[in-house]
Amino acid sequence: xxxxxxxxxxxxxxxxxxxxxxxxxxxxxxxxxxxxxxxxxxxxxxxxxxxxxxxxxxxxxxxxxxxxxxxxxxxxxxxxxxxxxxxxxxxxxxxxxxxxxxxxxxxxxxxxxxxxxxxxxxxxxxxxxxxxxxxxxxxxxxxxxxxxxxxxxxxxxxxxxxxxxxxxxxxxxxxxxxxxxxxxxxxxxxxxxxxxxxxxxxxxxxxxxxxxxxxxxxxxxxxxxxxxxxxxxxxxxxxxxxxxxxxxxxxxxxxxxxxxxxxxxxxxxx
Amino acid sequence: xxxxxxxxxxxxxxxxxxxxxxxxxxxxxxxxxxxxxxxxxxxxxxxxxxxxxxxxxxxxxxxxxxxxxxxxxxxxxxxxxxxxxxxxxxxxx
Ligand SMILES: Nc1ncnc2c1ncn2[C@@H]1O[C@H](COP(=O)(O)OP(=O)(O)O)[C@@H](O)[C@H]1O
Ligand SMILES: [Mg+2]
Numbered sequence: 199x200x201x202x203x204x205x206x207x208x209x210x211x212x213x214x215x216x217x218x219x220x221x222x223x224x225x226x227x228x229x230x231x232x233x234x235x236x237x238x239x240x241x242x243x244x245x246x247x248x249x250x251x252x253x254x255x256x257x258x259x260x261x262x263x264x265x266x267x268x269x270x271x272x273x274x275x276x277x278x279x280x281x282x283x284x285x286x287x288x289x290x291x292x293x294x295x296x297x298x299x300x301x302x303x304x305x306x307x308x309x310x311x312x313x314x315x316x317x318x319x320x321x322x323x324x325x326x327x328x329x330x331x332x333x334x335x336x337x338x339x340x341x342x343x344x345x346x347x348x349x350x351x352x353x354x355x356x357x358x359x360x361x362x363x364x365x366x367x368x369x370x371x372x373x374x375x376x377x378x379x380x381x382x383x384x385x386x387x388x389x390x391x392x393x394x395x396x397x398x399x400x401x402x403x404x405x406x407x408x409x410x411x412x413x414x415x416x417x418x419x420x421x422x423x424x425x426x427x428x429x430x431x432x433x434x435x436x437x438x439x440x441x442x443x444x445x446x447x448x449x450x451x452x453x454x455x456x457x458x459x460x461x462x463x464x465x466x467x468x
Numbered sequence: 469x470x471x472x473x474x475x476x477x478x479x480x481x482x483x484x485x486x487x488x489x490x491x492x493x494x495x496x497x498x499x500x501x502x503x504x505x506x507x508x509x510x511x512x513x514x515x516x517x518x519x520x521x522x523x524x525x526x527x528x529x530x531x532x533x534x535x536x537x538x539x540x541x542x543x544x545x546x547x548x549x550x551x552x553x554x555x556x557x558x559x560x561x
Contacts, residue, residue, distance in 0.1 A: 344486050353495050355501050389481025396487045400494060 199446055200308035203315050204333035208349025208359075212341045215380035216318040216415060218245045219424040220434075221337070224441030227426070230312040233272065237329035238288035238319040239294060245285045249422025258403065259287035260319065261300040265332040268306055282311075295328045299341065304332050322352055331362050335373040341380045341419030342392040350376075353371035354401065369459035375406035377440065382411045394454060409433050410453045503533045512546060522548055 205218045215238070222234035228418075236244035236259060245251040250273045256266035261284070268284075275281035287294065307314050318329035330336060336357055340350040354374065363369050378397055385391035400404055414431035418424055425434040426441075432453045439449045502509055511531045518524060530545040 284474075344490060347490055348493065351497065355498075356477050364551055386483070389483045392483050396483065400487070 200311055201313050201334050202304060202332050202455060203313060203335045204318055204330040205315065205337045205339060206318040206326060206330050206353050207339040207346070208320070208322055208353040209341075209346045209399065212339050213409065214320075214339050215243050215317055216419065216425075217377060217379065217409075217437075218244060218315050219338050220437040221282060221367040221444070222291075222313070222443060223275070223278065223316045223424045223426050224437055225276040225313050225315070225444070228276065228441060228445060229280060230281070231280045231310065231370055232313045232315065233282040233284060233307055233311045233374075234315040234317065235284040235327060236317050237295070238292055238435050239286050239325060240287035240288065241319065242288050244317050245283060246422060247326060247419050248424065250275065250283050250285075250465050251422070254285045254303075257285045257287040258303070259290045259294045261303055262294065262296070262427065273379055277423075277445060278366050279307070293324070295325070296417075297328065298329060300328055301332060301435075313434070320350075322356055326353070327360050329357060330372075330459075332358060333357075333361060333372050334363075335375065337375050337377050338401070338403065339377050340397055340401065342378060342386070342394075342397055347392065347397060349350075350401055354403065374403040376403045376445075377407050377409065378405070379409040381408050381412045383454055386458045394451075405451075406443050408451055408454050411435045499531075499533055504540075507533060518546060522546075526548060 203221070205214050206220070215236075218234055227421075234244065236242055236246070237258075238244070240261065242254075242257070245254055253273050256271035258271070260266040261268055261271045272282040272284055275283065284388050306312060316329045316333065319325040322421050330353075338350050338353060340346050357372050358364055359372060361372055363372050376398060378394060381389055383396070388394045394405065394408055410426075410432050411429040412433040414428055414430060415425050415433050418428060420432075420433070424437075425431050426437040427435040436453055439452060442449050476493040506512045514531060515526070515529055518529065524546060528547040528549075530543070532545070534543060
């Protein structure tokens with residue numbers, strides 16, 4: 199049975215698009231047929247992060263409005279056979295999405311894919327609700343920072359009230375996962391940043407992973423190759439672990455503690 | 469953490485402050501979200517009435533709606549400023 203996963207957060211700039219690109223790539227690396235959809239209509243970015251921006255011909259809105267078939271609009275990833283991207287439209291506004299239209303496209307995709315990963319726009323309005331409406335599971339991306347935690351909490355309220363599973367009531371509710379991104383163990387250890395357990399306690403949903411803040415993420419989006427392809431990057435490895443946990447494997451959290459330092463650097467905090 | 473950082477620290481760590489503030493605001497937002505639709509308006513009006521009698525900061529007033537079995541309990545908590553005269557006595561019985 200195909201699974202619909204929404205990557206959501208409320209707040210912008212916390213790492214949703216980065217997470218979508220990496221989870222989708224990771225699932226494809228694990229031989230799962232995966233499509234990743236950009237719901238950020240008007241502000242398309244997933245294509246850049248995935249490195250397929252020059253191959254966009256048709257987009258999600260074209261498909262919804264019957265101007266192109268899914269087959270025409272889906273872009274096959276250069277690096278993995280199992281991965282496809284459905285880009286957002288840059289010219290239309292977010293009202294181009296209708297609940298019924300999105301439902302039809304998802305139903306058609308479910309016939310040929312194992313996973314459908316939805317990249318949500320920021321906010322808690324229509325566009326964000328559209329992206330989460332049909333979800334079976336939700337990855338709530340949170341930075342260890344006050345406004346991000348508060349917005350994640352609000353998105354949890356919306357998942358519990360406005361999604362299809364919530365409205366219909368007879369099915370299980372959406373399965374929620376907390377993903378903490380841009381985590382800095384050093385700043386946590388000096389008391390400047392909320393810790394993993396702080397965020398977990400505040401939001402009260404199970405943790406699927408912690409992605410450390412790292413320069414390799416920026417380098418990856420600069421080159422359009424998701425960081426999960428970079429085996430040397432700790433963020434890439436952390437995303438690989440997230441995908442494994444998603445598939446039911448038990449992986450201990452890595453890169454969550456400060457590196458051991460010499461006595462001198464401990465003294466002077468270099 | 470560097471030992472110098474530790475020795476030099478006087479204030480409460482900012483992460484702890486962040487956590488405390490979030491705990492309070494999330495609890496309040498949950499009670500708004502899960503409570504009946506009239507709750508926010510009722511809260512505002514209650515606050516209006518209270519502030520007609522005593523000068524009190526908004527964050528010194530807590531309105532909570534709790535459920536206890538079949539019963540709903542509206543809890544109104546007001547921290548009155550110490551040693552201050554009420555604004556008006558006229559309306560008191
Ligand atoms: N783990 C990380 N370390 C460093 N930078 C990151 C990390 N995750 C995301 N970023 C950066 O943060 C910015 C916003 O990320 P993005 O995925 O576009 O967020 P969103 O889709 O939530 O708006 C980008 O510049 C991205 O490269
Ligand atoms: Mg984005």
